[in-house]
Amino acid sequence: MTTISQIEKHALNIRRNLLKMIHIAGSGHPAGALGAADIMAALYLEIMNYNPKKPHDENRDILALSNGHIVPAQYAALAEIGAIAVSELWTLRQLGSRLQGHPVRTLLPFMEITSGPLGSGLSEAAGMALGIKMNGARRFVYVIVGDGELDEGNIWEGAMFTNKYALSNLIVFVMRNNIQLDGDTEDIMPLEPLSDKWRSFGWDVSEIDGHNIKSIIEAAERARAIDNQPSVIIAHTIPGKGVSFMEGDYRWHGKTPDAQELKKALEELK
Amino acid sequence: MSELKSVRQAFGRGLTLAAEKQPSIVALVPDLTNSIGFGEFAEKFPERFIQTGIAEQNIVCVASGLAHVGKTPFMGAYAAFSPGRNWEQIRTTICINDQPVKIIGSHAGLTVGPDGETHQALEDIALMRVLPNMSVFAPADAVEAEQMALVLARYNHPAYVRYPRADMPLVFDNLYKFEIGKSYRIRDGRDVVIFTTGTMLAAVLEAAELLKLKKIDAAVVHFPTIKPLDEKSIVKYARKFSRVITVEEHQIAGGFGSAVAEVLSADQPTIQLRIGVNDQFGQSAAPDELLDFYGLTAPKIAKKIKTWYNV
Numbered sequence: 001m002t003t004i005s006q007i008e009k010h011a012l013n014i015r016r017n018l019l020k021m022i023h024i025a026g027s028g029h030p031a032g033a034l035g036a037a038d039i040m041a042a043l044y045l046e047i048m049n050y051n052p053k054k055p056h057d058e059n060r061d062i063l064a065l066s067n068g069h070i071v072p073a074q075y076a077a078l079a080e081i082g083a084i085a086v087s088e089l090w091t092l093r094q095l096g097s098r099l100q101g102h103p104v105r106t107l108l109p110f111m112e113i114t115s116g117p118l119g120s121g122l123s124e125a126a127g128m129a130l131g132i133k134m135n136g137a138r139r140f141v142y143v144i145v146g147d148g149e150l151d152e153g154n155i156w157e158g159a160m161f162t163n164k165y166a167l168s169n170l171i172v173f174v175m176r177n178n179i180q181l182d183g184d185t186e187d188i189m190p191l192e193p194l195s196d197k198w199r200s201f202g203w204d205v206s207e208i209d210g211h212n213i214k215s216i217i218e219a220a221e222r223a224r225a226i227d228n229q230p231s232v233i234i235a236h237t238i239p240g241k242g243v244s245f246m247e248g249d250y251r252w253h254g255k256t257p258d259a260q261e262l263k264k265a266l267e268e269l270k
Numbered sequence: 271m272s273e274l275k276s277v278r279q280a281f282g283r284g285l286t287l288a289a290e291k292q293p294s295i296v297a298l299v300p301d302l303t304n305s306i307g308f309g310e311f312a313e314k315f316p317e318r319f320i321q322t323g324i325a326e327q328n329i330v331c332v333a334s335g336l337a338h339v340g341k342t343p344f345m346g347a348y349a350a351f352s353p354g355r356n357w358e359q360i361r362t363t364i365c366i367n368d369q370p371v372k373i374i375g376s377h378a379g380l381t382v383g384p385d386g387e388t389h390q391a392l393e394d395i396a397l398m399r400v401l402p403n404m405s406v407f408a409p410a411d412a413v414e415a416e417q418m419a420l421v422l423a424r425y426n427h428p429a430y431v432r433y434p435r436a437d438m439p440l441v442f443d444n445l446y447k448f449e450i451g452k453s454y455r456i457r458d459g460r461d462v463v464i465f466t467t468g469t470m471l472a473a474v475l476e477a478a479e480l481l482k483l484k485k486i487d488a489a490v491v492h493f494p495t496i497k498p499l500d501e502k503s504i505v506k507y508a509r510k511f512s513r514v515i516t517v518e519e520h521q522i523a524g525g526f527g528s529a530v531a532e533v534l535s536a537d538q539p540t541i542q543l544r545i546g547v548n549d550q551f552g553q554s555a556a557p558d559e560l561l562d563f564y565g566l567t568a569p570k571i572a573k574k575i576k577t578w579y580n581v
Binding site: 036058104105106112113114115116117120121122123124125126127128129130131132134135153154157160161164172 | 296315318320322323325327328331332333334335336337338339340341343358360362363366367369
């Protein structure tokens with residue numbers, strides 16, 4: 001049992017490392033990744049059932065990261081659990097690296113899907129959850145999707161399918177940070193009333209503060225206990241969370257911190 | 271002409287036979303169960319049959335996910351919509367992932383007939399063969415289609431199979447044995463060689479008979495595997511005949527003939543006549559009318575070859 005404060009410490013490490021990675025790489029998506037650090041830490045250090053030494057274990061829970069551009073947060077989390085070396089993190093986006101700019105399933109342990117083109121991760125995870133259910137196994141498939149990603153029709157095809165097959169072993173976290181590349185989600189393509197949308201698609205819906213480790217863990221526990229429908233946890237997150245000058249500023253969606261900005265950010269993340 | 275038989279039903283038969291021995295096999299369709307030949311499987315294995323509704327993007331992603339947890343998915347739809355509508359999902363979730371999903375593009379080519387150009391997939395070979403990890407297949411008749419299903423069930427990588435709505439004349443007998451990547455010499459000849467794939471085989475054989483009456487003795491080689499292409503045989507025949515012809519029910523840009531030209535231009539530069547649909551869409555009509563209009567019947571193929579040969 002990992003304590004909340006230990007998980008928070010891992011989340012802090014994830015934030016520090018992902019910023020360093022993006023800085024060294026010279027490109028990447030810091031805001032969304034920072035916003036996902038707490039959910040990543042909670043999933044890998046508490047919620048998910050797996051053996052860090054056995055990435056292909058047939059009983060493991062699965063995390064499918066659908067909004068692949070925030071993958072530095074996942075890579076940094078894999079370093080926290082010892083699945084990859086911290087030193088490998090600094091190879092992000094470089095020739096020959098296993099750490100691709102967007103996730104590739106076949107390259108790294110615990111990378112369960114290839115993603116980046118948005119909207120397909122939920123459907124892919126639904127296939128996994130259905131296969132697991134057909135096999136009569138008890139394993140959970142967790143999915144992280146971005147809110148901007150919900151513009152994609154593929155998501156709602158997947159939402160209908162998941163409901164049809166009552167895939168209660170599938171739990172989606174929506175990173176509700178209200179920004180996307182061109183601005184605010186409600187200006188680009190309104191998503192609200194978002195909870196009602198999911199509910200009308202047959203899902204159990206809860207809303208949480210996506211930076212509160214205890215809330216994240218409790219929401220996952222609650223979702224796991226539901227046995228007749230899929231669950232979505234709308235996690236309200238702050239893009240750039242933890243770095244004052246990045247928080248809530250959509251321009252940091254795809255901007256790389258320079259040396260000075262990195263230094264300033266790391267000073268705040270202590 | 272020999273007996274006509276449904277290629278769709280035969281592939282579905284092969285799929286059912288494979289599934290009897292292989293519990294990992296599952297089948298997925300987007301509201302087209304009987305139409306694409308998956309009805310027998312659905313009836314026999316309801317617990318392994320997945321109905322996704324009309325959602326081509328979702329269905330290939332679901333298939334990829336099923337493969338990730340150990341299933342062997344056969345996902346079938348109309349070729350115009352899959353890979354027509356979901357190419358990126360196929361690329362990302364199946365090809366980059368190298369998942370053993372079999373994508374079946376039924377109703378490929380002009381012979382869809384009256385449904386018209388929206389439903390006549392003439393670009394699917396091109397779309398699929400450019401994808402790394404993807405193999406591409408086109409059976410000529412029911413015998414080959416059934417065998418193909420059985421062989422692909424054991425193939426541990428992505429595969430695309432295109433087949434027609436129309437029934438096809440039987441070319442092969444029960445001694446035929448389909449192997450991935452192999453071409454089959456169906457007819458010997460001395461003057462020229464015709465390479466063909468999928469539905470065009472029977473018409474090409476008939477065209478070869480017509481050419482013989484005009485003193486052109488054509489060999490016919492069938493390529494049920496479009497990728498990986500039997501390059502050795504292509505080069506061998508090109509050396510022997512010095513002129514080659516390709517025939518396909520597909521755009522001549524990017525399809526089987528283009529794949530042959532890529533091999534020849536690198537290894538054995540050879541004059542080639544590419545017969546297929548020439549940068550046009552199809553239209554509504556009976557299948558035979560369409561094949562005639564687009565120059566893909568035996569007499570039209572023979573005529574085109576003769577004109578070209580005599581230049």
